[in-house]
């Protein structure tokens with residue numbers, strides 16, 4: 293499906309090197325190194341505000357990194373999103389960005405426009421070349437709708453789709469640009485467990501089409517089931533990178549997510565009190581340090 297720009301299949305597809313992104317005095321991404329190899333599904337996780345989306349934006353031309361470089365198939369990425377898409381990187385957004393008043397099919401056709409070779413005059417005159425290109429684009433869009441399970445909704449307005457299907461449509465639209473690498477920003481946000489499971493299957497199927505995937509997600513089970521490799525960002529820095537097994541058992545990752553337990557944990561004291569009160573109710577004797585309803589009312 294994708295059109296390789298280089299024949300070197302051993303080189304990383306994507307290589308971000310020493311990427312730093314500053315917003316005034318705030319450094320959102322600090323010296324991040326990341327590669328994605330052909331055929332890989334790589335996860336990017338981290339607590340809220342860790343810099344994941346900012347880093348994604350540096351990979352897709354929305355932001356030009358303050359320092360560092362990003363190459364795709366060995367070439368430095370152009371600093372404009374549409375040129376990055378043409379180069380072979382497609383993305384979805386954390387907040388769905390469909391054209392709500394267009395049909396499902398039209399949304400996918402829009403996603404394929406970077407690959408349309410017919411010029412303006414041909415389009416205006418609607419000559420045979422244009423008609424052929426238009427048919428090819430529609431066939432391809434319909435194939436992508438079949439692939440994502442949305443073909444039966446091709447003529448529906450995208451705003452009328454349930455939330456999970458809108459997320460799928462975003463993916464179909466991204467695939468229409470024939471990417472070699474797909475970046476997914478929280479693809480399962482707001483989904484129920486069945487939809488999340490279906491998205492997992494869809495991402496595996498995308499990889500089977502020869503497209504590498506880099507995915508940001510807060511759902512740890514989804515990430516650890518799906519990814520070959522996971523990188524963890526904390527406060528803009530890459531804390532660790534490795535297989536799902538390595539990452540999920542790393543104490544620094546656990547601490548970054550659930551925090552280090554406080555000494556003299558007030559939550560623990562409360563839990564002990566509740567337990568004592570429940571035990572007292574069972575035995576009929578008031579627990580030390582608890583009050584009965586009567587005492588409370590006095």
Ligand SMILES: Nc1ncnc2c1ncn2[C@@H]1O[C@H](COP(=O)(O)OP(=O)(O)OP(=O)(O)O)[C@@H](O)[C@H]1O
Pocket residue numbers: 315318320338339340341342343344345346347
């Ligand atoms: N355009 C911007 N201007 C100024 N600060 C920004 C901008 N974009 C992001 N930031 C800041 O950069 C930091 C990283 O934000 P970012 O959205 O990349 O984190 P994240 O890991 O994607 O978070 P979440 O998981 O909540 O989406 C935050 O402190 C955020 O406030």
